[in-house]
Amino acid sequence: MLRRDVRIPTLEPGITLSANLFLPDGPGPFPLLVTVLPYRRDVSALTGSPTERWFAERGYASLLVDMLGTGSSDGVPRPPFDAGEADDALDAIRWGARQAWCSGAVGMWGGSYGAITTLRAAARRPDALRAIIALEGPLDPGREFVHPGGTRGAFSPLASWAMSTLFNQVLPPVDDFADPDEQARWHRRLTFAPYVLDLFRNGPGSPVWARRRIDVSAVEVPALCVAGWRDLFVDGAVRAYESLRGPKALIAGPWMHVMPQECPVTPIDFLAIAKSWWDRWLLGEDTGTDAPGVRLYVQGGRPRWLGFGSWSPDGGVRTEDLASWQRSAPSTPDPATGLQSGLWATPAGQFGLPLDQHGDDSRSLSYTSPPLPGPRLISGRPSVTLTGPWPRVSVKLTDVDPAGRSVLICAGIACDGEGEFIVPLTPTTYEVAAGHRLRVVVAPGDFPRVWPQEPPAGWPVARELTLPVAD
Structure with a gap:
């Protein structure tokens, strides 16, 4: 069952976040999976939200949340990659865990920007959060994305990503175009400075980028990190794994910036892997798997998967x-x-x-x-x-x-x-x-x-x- 535009209260009176809620059939209660993004839950719904529906069919509720000031959420957007974005995730986790349909066990996950919000939220240690999955996300957006290696970036941050986020900002409401509240949010959103201006104004070496790094050293919940060898955030995804203190696992495959099950090159059944992770840490089930903690795809003339006990593998x-x-x-x-x-x-x-x-x-x-x-x-x-x-x-x-x-x-x-x-x-x-x-x-x-x-x-x-x- 899908409930569109569920309103999630924040700690600021009168300001709510918008989310799409996917509930399994049956009375519940269910464990909850949370994803928080700046990319509009109504636009994601145009593709049918297949991942959220897949988990709902298998007993997991999912909450896809628009960040503050984006999509159908109230408020003023923060600058891109701002540390305060974790507040939106905490509001969503807090609200979801208290609902009658929720078992109180919450997992959080996401790819790219969703990995950033996931790791930031986990570092704040909300009580209901039991485990996370972070896919293909950076730890230092300034040096890994906006200004690679400390020099001003070109096509990726200032054309591809900046223009797609601008499109989401100016696009009218998709779900409820005629709704007066949605119209008011849209018109207000048109007055906000787009992300691209922030990226231009804060060049290489600007102190804002140090403040927008993600510190995962405080994350203690079990974490599955996923990296793509051909992904622009491979270094950040692997460094996240290296820096985590709690139970953790790493999967690194030959993918670009795409979900592992959707990659045309060596896709894997990633949703089944994710479900096994959630079953273990949110339901307390013995999944019966004995997978190594580090699973690496070997590129080159003899491609294959290898399992190791640690990263990087011993060998000198x-x-x-x-x-x-x-x-x-x-x-x-x-x-x-x-x-x-x-x-x-x-x-x-x-x-x-x-x-x-x-x-x-x-x-x-x-x-x-x-x-x-x-x-x-x-x-x-x-x-x-x-x-x-x-x-x-x-x-x-x-x-x-x-x-x-x-x-x-x-x-x-x-x-x-x-x-x-x-x-x-x-x-x-x-x-x-x-x-x-x-x-x-x-x-x-x-x-x-x-x-x-x-x-x-x-x-x-x-x-x-x-x-x-x-x-």
Whole structure:
């Protein structure tokens, strides 16, 4: 059963949040799953809200909530990624746990922005919250999204995401267009500054971004973290797992910014996995599963799932001296390289996987290893040490096959390095086949992730590659 536009009271008199409530058939009471987003529950309903309905059919109530000042909720919206957004989640959890149809056991979950609100709420430790699932979300929206690595972002924050949130802001009510209250909220919403203005005004290095980081060290409830190796928030999702103090699990697959069951590349039955998590922590059931705490998809020539007891898997670290590798560079750097990396650093959903990197490699400084004598399983966070870096530097690690095709393994971008400078790359699990070569690629930018920028004359020197390996 669906109840549209349920009004949830906040601690501010006269201000309520709007939510769609999905209830199972039967008398209840039921455990409750809460998701809080700035993306409008009425727009989500246009797709039929299949995930919420799936859980309702299996005995879980779901509450999809519009954040303050967005969608059909009252009030004035906060700036994007503001720490106060947790208040909306606490209001929803408090209200839901007190309803007659609720058992009092609440789980919270969400992907991307929903992961942010989930982790923020869990850090506040509301009494009714029993467990969480955080999918593909950042811990530092400033450096992971708006200004990657500390340089102003381009297509993802200022075009794709900013325009979609502006669309949601100006779109009229979808459910009850003629309702006077909805009309009043809509007209008031048109007077608010859009998110894109905040992103422009608060550039790289602005102190607001430090205040908008998510601190998960206070989270104690059981947490399932989900990461996509081709997702722009892979580093944040993995760091969330690393920083959590309570019971936790990690699943990392080959997905971009999309729900794992909806990815066209190696989808998994994620809703069943999520239900097993909720059954264990919200119902207290012995689910009978003996899954390892860390489940990782191995990319590369021999793709497979592996289970480990921890992240990153034991195996040690290899250090490669890049002076012994083959160096190649064009006469001048190309500030517009990056297009062949696809849309992995953009929330593009189900398309845009990286292409053959050879073209970008040829326009960049590259170091290519000799053919590997045997397979090498990389698992963890590689890093590259540079000297004499440009003010901004993009570094990528690729897998070069015998035909010369170059496959992106992972990447990093950093700014304002001086002297000897370490560029951390995103975490990954990838097996390079025997006979293939590793390549480190250094460029002044990564378009469309960041805006093209002419570097100073000359090239930096890549000194060392640090590779975490698994047994």
